[in-house]
Each structure stands twice: as structure tokens, then as C-alpha cells.
Amino acid sequence: MTYHLLDSGNFEKLEQVGPYRLRRPAPQAIWQPSHPALWKTADAHYHRSSSGGGHWTYRNPLPENWTVNFHGLTMKIKLTNFGHLGLFxxxxxxxxxxxxxxxxxxxxxxxxxxxxxxxxxxxxxxxxxxxxxxxxxxxxxxxxxxxxxxxxxxxxxxxxxxxxxxxxxxxxxxxxxxxxxxxxxxxxxxxxxxxxxxxxxxxxxxxxxxxxxxxxxxxxxxxxxxxxxxxxxxxxxxxxxxxxxxxxxxxxxxxxxxxxxxxxxxxxxxxxxxxxxxxx
Structure with a gap:
């Protein structure tokens, strides 16, 4: 399983990260999403706080970590408290x-x-x-x-x-x-x-x-x-x-x-x- 960007817009991005779909902030995505219905399928959503930091909410339970193959490497993915995954x-x-x-x-x-x-x-x-x-x-x-x-x-x-x-x-x-x-x-x-x-x-x-x-x-x-x-x-x-x-x-x-x-x-x-x- 690998990584794909599925859609972006409304200051967020929708990503396919291995078998799971994630919704995270993307401050430069000021345009409209191309596939609005797809966003409802996200397994987890990171919400950034105006006071700093943020938190995840879950539609489906996720494992503590998993792996993806990306540009010839195998990388461990983990949802961090600051919204990163371990992969840019x-x-x-x-x-x-x-x-x-x-x-x-x-x-x-x-x-x-x-x-x-x-x-x-x-x-x-x-x-x-x-x-x-x-x-x-x-x-x-x-x-x-x-x-x-x-x-x-x-x-x-x-x-x-x-x-x-x-x-x-x-x-x-x-x-x-x-x-x-x-x-x-x-x-x-x-x-x-x-x-x-x-x-x-x-x-x-x-x-x-x-x-x-x-x-x-x-x-x-x-x-x-x-x-x-x-x-x-x-x-x-x-x-x-x-x-x-x-x-x-x-x-x-x-x-x-x-x-x-x-x-x-x-x-x-x-x-x-x-x-x-x-x-x-």
C-alpha cells in the first residue's frame, strides 16, 4: 500500500495513506474540493486548535501504526499529536x-x-x-x-x-x-x-x-x-x-x-x- 492525495480544498487535504483515509489541515488549499462526497469516508480527521496543537477524531478505529511503500522506501505511519504522520x-x-x-x-x-x-x-x-x-x-x-x-x-x-x-x-x-x-x-x-x-x-x-x-x-x-x-x-x-x-x-x-x-x-x-x- 502506498500514499495518494485524493482531494484538497477548504484549507484541508484528504489522503489515502495505505489502507486508511485521513483528513488533515492544508492552509494553502483555499479552493473548493473536487469530490465533496469523498471526504465523508475519512477514517480520521485532525482538527487544529486556534491556540496551538490540535486533536484527532475517528470515524473508524485505527491501529497504533502501519506502513506504506513510497518512492522505494517502506515508512512507518503513526498519527502524532501535532498532526504529522512521519511522512512528508x-x-x-x-x-x-x-x-x-x-x-x-x-x-x-x-x-x-x-x-x-x-x-x-x-x-x-x-x-x-x-x-x-x-x-x-x-x-x-x-x-x-x-x-x-x-x-x-x-x-x-x-x-x-x-x-x-x-x-x-x-x-x-x-x-x-x-x-x-x-x-x-x-x-x-x-x-x-x-x-x-x-x-x-x-x-x-x-x-x-x-x-x-x-x-x-x-x-x-x-x-x-x-x-x-x-x-x-x-x-x-x-x-x-x-x-x-x-x-x-x-x-x-x-x-x-x-x-x-x-x-x-x-x-x-x-x-x-x-x-x-x-x-x-
Whole structure:
């Protein structure tokens, strides 16, 4: 079983996630749904609270977790208290792109995946032969990612699983002299590190990118930056990568991340991304 976006509109999305249908917020879906009757078939509905957070209501009982196959990976799905599932479907095309970059590289590819969440990008890189450092500040999320590695039959791949604040780890890697051919960043709008360190996107990201530039090896393969922070467009992310990679040459590309509806092809905007690759 896999993932499909069935419909969107009225600030929500209707998703087929394996055998279950879920209804969740989608703030940019300001249009009308295409299939209004279909929404009544949702097994669970996440309601966002105006004061923050939210809660699920259920039409049918659901298991604590289940799995889906998506873009070549097997991912554990779990309904969280903040409305996430452990899968961001808009990242699927990025996973395919990561695989192509790693397979097309001439030598060893060491990947640093920061804010790595449940590991889709980590596993995509590892499945293509990369050595990966998977870095996230939340211990439970890293454990979830390791489960996904086992489910995807990638548990034996060279992946280091680290629970740590990203900025502190990057600074320490610089002192150690470690380098990477590829860096992936998917920073949150706001977050806290493993020891309570505060992260704010617009305040801390430019400095982190400058540090990550110094982590790139002499034969860099790619940098991928994605975000879901309101107000930060693909072009804004590309400009940040242009600053980071100044003097390296290469090519920049940016785009809106989207999820296509299964029927009709309407696209649901779901974040922004920018990529850098060296000249071929």
C-alpha cells in the first residue's frame, strides 16, 4: 500500500495513506474540493486548535501504526499529536533526485542529513550507496527513522544515527576537520535542540549555511535545502544557497514542493526547496 492525495480544498487535504483515509489541515488549499462526497469516508480527521496543537477524531478505529511503500522506501505511519504522520509526501521527488546524484558521483559520497526527521532522505542516499550521518535533536524521531531503515531493509547500510543539536554538531565537525560531499537541510520554522537550544529559521539558518559551506569537501556532490516556513519562497531559499556556494560555480535550481492529486492532476503547494550541484 502506498500514499495518494485524493482531494484538497477548504484549507484541508484528504489522503489515502495505505489502507486508511485521513483528513488533515492544508492552509494553502483555499479552493473548493473536487469530490465533496469523498471526504465523508475519512477514517480520521485532525482538527487544529486556534491556540496551538490540535486533536484527532475517528470515524473508524485505527491501529497504533502501519506502513506504506513510497518512492522505494517502506515508512512507518503513526498519527502524532501535532498532526504529522512521519511522512512528508512532497519530499518524494527529492528522494529520487538524491539517489540520482549519489549514483552519478565519481567517488565516495558522505552525506550529512540535518533536521533529518524520520529518515526519508537518509534512506534514499543510503540506498544509492552513500555513507550518511542522520542528525536530529529528537531521540524518539531518530528511533523512528531507524525503524524505517529496518523496514526498508537498509539497517546494514553505513548510517550514523545521532541525537544532537544541529548547530553544535556542525561546529564540532568543523573543529574535527570532517568533510562531506553532500549536505541536506530541512529546518523547521522553530524548534529546540536535544538540550533545549532554541532554533529560529530566519535568525539561525544563514549562519548554519555558512558553517555548512566549510563542511563541504573539495569534491562536493550537492546541497539540498527545503523548508515549510510561511513566507520563505523557493527563490528565497535559492538566494540563501547562492550565498552559501558563492565561488564554487555550479548550478542552482529552486521550485515549489507539491503533492499531485491522484485524479485530475491538481497540485497542492507544500513547501519550498532549492538545490545546488557542481558543474558537470
Amino acid at each position: 509526501a512532497e519530499q518524494g521527488p527529492n528522494w529520487d533526485w538524491i539517489r540520482r546524484q549519489v549514483r552519478g558521483a565519481k567517488g565516495r559520497v558522505r552525506v550529512l542529513n540535518t533536521f533529518a526527521y524520520t529518515g526519508g532522505s537518509t534512506l534514499a542516499a543510503a540506498s544509492a550507496g552513500a555513507h550518511v550521518v542522520h542528525l536530529d535533536a529528537a531521540r524518539g524521531i531518530v528511533a523512528w527513522a531507524r525503524e524505517n531503515a529496518a523496514l526498508s531493509r537498509l539497517a546494514d547500510r553505513p548510517i550514523r544515527w545521532l541525537v544532537e543539536d544541529v548547530s553544535k554538531f556542525v561546529a564540532r565537525e568543523l573543529r574535527r576537520g570532517n568533510r562531506y560531499e553532500a549536505i541536506i537541510l530541512d529546518p523547521p520554522s522553530f524548534g529546540r535542540g536535544s538540550k533545549g537550544e532554541v532554533w529560529k529559521f530566519e535568525q539561525h539558518l544563514p549562519r548554519l549555511l555558512a558553517q555548512c559551506r566549510r563542511l563541504l569537501s573539495d569534491a562536493p556532490c550537492f546541497v539540498l535545502l527545503s523548508a515549510h516556513t510561511p513566507g520563505f519562497t523557493p527563490l528565497a531559499l535559492q538566494n540563501l544557497l547562492a550565498d552559501m556556494t558563492a565561488g564554487l560555480g555550479g548550478e542552482l535550481h529552486c521550485a515549489e514542493m507539491v503533492i499531485p492529486e491522484k485524479e485530475g492532476g491538481r497540485l497542492l503547494p507544500s513547501g519550498a526547496m532549492a538545490r545546488w550541484t557542481p558543474n558537470s
